[in-house]
Amino acid sequence: MMGVVSNLLSFLLVFALAAGLIGLYLAVYTFATAHNEFALIRQNVIAAGTALGFSLVGFALPLSSAIVHARTYADCIVWGLVALVVQILVYWIVRLAIPDLSRRIAAGEMASALLLGAASLSAGIVNAASMTF
DSSP: OHHHHHHHHHHHHHHHHHHHHHHHHHHHHHHHSSSOHHHHHHTTOHHHHHHHHHHHHHHHHHHHHHHHHOSSHHHHHHHHHHHHHHHHHHHHHHHHHSTTHHHHHHTTOHHHHHHHHHHHHHHHHHHHHHTTO
């Protein structure tokens, strides 16, 4: 019984840590972009929801890899922050290729949103795999 309680406490701690990192990610990411994702999503701009949604998955994949492979909570936090930085860099790289990216997403243009989302998801997959090397 003590093993179950101990495992449950570990689960809760790691889950809370991950939820905190996800909250931090959403705060930093939405601050770093030139458009207000949540305001656009409240206005039913599907492009904003698509781009942010894929970006969030692109962050969650390496975060889950960090949780699986980390030896300490500090390791998990560090690798979660690395995943955050990678996703911010992806946004800025795509913005270099499409300088008016945020305007296009705010206007509901799906091609730009899908490109950003695919780049974010791809970076997340590679980031997660790189953490296991």
